[in-house]
Amino acid sequence: MKTAITLRVNGDAYDVVVPPQRTLLEVLRDKLLLTGSKQGCDKGDCGCCTVLIDGEAVLSCLTLAVEAQERDITTIEGLADGDVLHPLQEAFIRAWATQCGFCTPGMIMSGVALLEKNPTPSLDDVRRALGSNLCRCTGYVKIFDAVILAAQMQRERAAAQP
Amino acid sequence: MSEFAVVGTNARKYDGVEKVTGAGKYTADLNPPGMLLGRILRSPHPHARIVCIDVSRALALPGVKVCVTGAEYAGMKFGVFPSTRDQSLIAIDKVRYVGEEVVGVAAFDEDTAEEALDLIDVEYEPLPAVFTIDEAMKEGAPALHEAFPNNVGAELHTEYGDVEAGFRRADHVRQDTFTTTALAHCQMEPYAVLCHYQNGRLNVWAPNTSVFARRRALSNALGLELNQVHVHKIYTGGAFGGRSETFPADWIAAMLSMKSNRPVKIGLSREESIMTTRQKHEMRITVKSGAKKDGTLVARHFQVWAGGGAYMSTGPIAIGWPLAMIESTFRCPNLKYEGYRVYTNRPICGAMRGHGGQQLHFADSCNLERLAQDLGLDAVDIRLRNAVQAGEVLPSGSKITSCGLTETLQRVAEESGFRNKVGRQRHLSRGVGIGCSSMINGFNMGARSGSQAYVKFNEDGSATVFSGINDTGQGNETAAVQVAAEELGLPMEKIRLVSSDTDLTPQDPGSYSMSSTFISVNGVYQAAADARRQLFKLAAEHLECNPEDLVARNGVISVQGSPGTSVAIEKVIWRAWQRGKEIVGSGIYMPKLNLKRDWIAPGMQTGQVTGAYSFGAVAVEVEVNRDTGEVTILDITAAHDLGRALNPKAAEGQLEGFLAFGIGQALYEGLVWDGGMNLNPTLLDYKYPTTQEMPPVKSILVESIDPEGPFGAKEAAETIGLAVISATVNAVADAIGVQFNDLPLTPARILRALEGKERVNGAKTNGARKKRNASP
């Protein structure tokens, strides 16, 4: 038995027909071909699949697609404005916070959710906010640097706006 | 102003934008039209005879396209070395571990493929199994492979100097036995492979550390010409040694594609990825060291038993590599080394971060620490006294070219305040520890030990570099682009790198054995230097000067000292082409190795083993909670001799990553078993460091400028991942007065030790808890 649903992802509306047990991650990756969100475990252990739903960081592997109807979903593909990267994306490059890159989309989405709520996070705030995002490459230090740098860049961008 | 324009800067990561935007593709992200999805039926038994397999019910399921079993490929075996081909492409008559591949199925969707697995009938006849090193080596134990009745699949016996005489001259001799457990790489990307067989050619995408090694193995096993296998460039979500080999999932995807003439993708689950790709060897290591009163080592004897699982994988390297590391850290003229690689009915163990070197380093360094304590010597002094130096020829005849070991030790000792803290904080249950290590930069892979590259130009003066260089996240591509930009005098934005593709790029050894900077980037350097010579020759004709007087920066070639006399690279290229002259740079870097040196062949462990050695030291400060047994790392100071920091931020990132890995091994990580069944094959249960466990890190980059390295550069950080383990164990010993011999130092193990119930120093602890309030 399949259900027809509409998903609003990165501002675009997609009509899809899915069985009720399909996760949001599966639909994003396999149906919408938005493969930026990664599947590292499929059971809520790694954070690679983190997306924003109505601004909250959510594990898309633990969210059913049908639950995400009528809500605003943002994935890593929706952050940049054309060639202009989101401050977190830019900071991840500058700070060398990405190595193999597999954890990166999830890390960045968790970082975006943090900075929305707390534009001036302390190192401890960052550690806590990224506590369920695993990375096997970086040892996290440069990721902390990147989030703090992004917060600063975001403040600067806001100040520069008329 | 720096002598360099690009080298030594914190240049942006070359593949950064693709990785932060989600645009970069990993294997599981590929969905070619007509693709089938594959699943694998695996053995539920650790050791069993396969009586029969019936796939007819599975094939009848609507949506299932093809199945493949081992019988169809009978007689074909694979292995890392020609002498170690001990595994059938898919299990045929016998399975040897829980998870071994028995049948492959491809269907239109994954659910159908999964459902088909339930419809396959396999009859097994269970056999007695062995799980530990001791069980496997016991007299009369069941043998996994007929050719190895005692389950020892590879062994190594080497002696340099005269160890017996050395021990006789020693003032003090100390022996310890250490153990380490099997570990999982837990690359964030679960393993996946996509194969598409078309018009007689096999196209392959899979996370890898060498497209060339993958091509070779597939071509050998499937009987295809090398140039009929195309392994494509694809991002790899972490490797750490565990993406080095070709896995049965690769054969299965290839066979399913050959049978169906469609692209077939197999994505392993997290559990499958941990259990059926590779793991780290569990080891038991006995170290006996003899020293003079002042701590000078005179003789050492290492005995190593490595539990390796069902097949040989890189077993000979796992036992042979540590020897190269041990002789190149602490000088010792009389050295004996015995290694045994043992088959067990558990998953296959291969390369992982430092291969067997990490386990050996833990044993080596902890034994030395205790030797120092027996002799009343300082932990730093004994290391400095025995630290190898540049120019030294090691017992095997391998020479150290550049060496910053002494400096790394001195600097971590100083900057961590080690000497002011050691032995003085036990009343706070705090302690400090130190460790240091060496690392080889690449090894003998025969004709494939070197890396080649080409540089071509475009009419706007930009360049495209073709190199087989492999990057699984380290920043190797960025290093290659930086070096090419420096040598060509172009800004980095004007360089495009085409890498790691068997059809498009020339030979490269792969990112094994910390070779990428020293060998692969060096290949790019050689090609760029060749192109630069051609550019300078033409520019000199144009400027009417000597090529030797020219410099290139920012796309302009000018006469040194008179920047007004110059010509744009773009113009040199135009002029050359107009006159029918080609400008193509090509080069190869081949390290100066003894190509006869072998990991285990009797008498063949002599001569140059690697082109360069790198070195590092780590100081760790810990606090132990005596009520919960938890160890908190308060602070780490790490120094690594990387020759030259091509990109300091990238190098720091490597250091930090290696530290996290090492901390995991020292304190948290270990696969837990019930016989042949693993009990923690998930990220939640396996427990590697999260953001909460990572301590503040002070990184120190020591530049010893290697004479052969590209701009003097060597490998960037592996030593740190080794040294942090013993530093942590030594720090815990300093904090609570208990010296552990077994990893990891879990809270349970610490509590048992505090209660006097843990094996430490070869005996049980007694009354360590009583010392709780003892003052320093």
Ligand code: FES
């Ligand atoms: S894939 Fe969702 S948490 Fe790992």
Ligand code: FES
């Ligand atoms: S960058 Fe590789 S897992 Fe984080």
